[in-house]
Amino acid sequence: MVERLRDHYEIRDPRVLEALTEVPRHLFVPEALQGRAYGDHALPINANQTISQPYIVARMTELLEADKTSRVLEIGAGSGYQTAVLARVAGQVYAIERIPELAREAQSRIRGLGIYNATVKCFDGTLGWAAHAPYDCVLVAAGGPEVPEPLLAQLKVGGRLVIPVGASRESQRLVRVLRTEEGYQHEEHGPCAFVPLIGRYGWNNE
Numbered sequence: 229m230v231e232r233l234r235d236h237y238e239i240r241d242p243r244v245l246e247a248l249t250e251v252p253r254h255l256f257v258p259e260a261l262q263g264r265a266y267g268d269h270a271l272p273i274n275a276n277q278t279i280s281q282p283y284i285v286a287r288m289t290e291l292l293e294a295d296k297t298s299r300v301l302e303i304g305a306g307s308g309y310q311t312a313v314l315a316r317v318a319g320q321v322y323a324i325e326r327i328p329e330l331a332r333e334a335q336s337r338i339r340g341l342g343i344y345n346a347t348v349k350c351f352d353g354t355l356g357w358a359a360h361a362p363y364d365c366v367l368v369a370a371g372g373p374e375v376p377e378p379l380l381a382q383l384k385v386g387g388r389l390v391i392p393v394g395a396s397r398e399s400q401r402l403v404r405v406l407r408t409e410e411g412y413q414h415e416e417h418g419p420c421a422f423v424p425l426i427g428r429y430g431w432n433n434e
């Protein structure tokens with residue numbers, strides 16, 4: 229899986245490749261799908277959600293440019309796989325998941341792997357997590373109509389935010405926002421397809 233990320237998808241950051249080598253993806257998918265855990269695809273998890281494709285996890289992590297001094301906010305922890313990868317490359321990870329069952333499972337998998345620099349809480353992540361702000365990096369793993377305002381406000385000057393944005397799942401683009409002294413710079417990083425970001429500053433319906 230990791231060779232493919234490096235050779236086919238041109239993921240270059242050695243810390244990202246190492247993190248994906250170290251985190252056992254099969255422990256984050258339902259037992260019946262464990263045989264497919266290292267394939268190049270998203271897979272269904274509980275509550276109608278998905279664990280992201282390894283490539284997209286690697287790409288988003290690379291775009292964050294996190295290091296061991298970084299404080300990271302993650303919205304949409306899902307299975308906790310991306311959370312575990314972030315915990316390998318960053319200093320501290322604050323992850324939010326809106327579905328209680330998934331948040332509980334993600335937290336217990338992370339602890340089960342002996343990861344203590346990441347924590348998963350259950351609430352609407354479009355509000356951000358003001359208690360630990362500002363963040364060096366913000367990663368949103370669900371697609372919204374626009375970048376939620378509170379997440380921009382909680383990003384440090386010099387920080388990076390990565391999010392899928394689009395009017396529908398079919399038209400999502402991966403967007404990176406850089407906060408500078410002067411304001412916010414938006415970059416596009418290609419098409420993607422995530423489950424909807426549901427919340428106060430996301431989509432309102434289920």
Ligand code: SAH
Binds near residue numbers: 277278280309330426
């Ligand atoms: N990176 C995760 C992907 C999970 S899918 C993984 O690899 O497992 C996206 C997740 O975002 C879903 O679990 C969904 O419940 C969650 N989500 C959607 N809107 C949210 C919100 N406003 N706050 C927190 N989580 C949200």
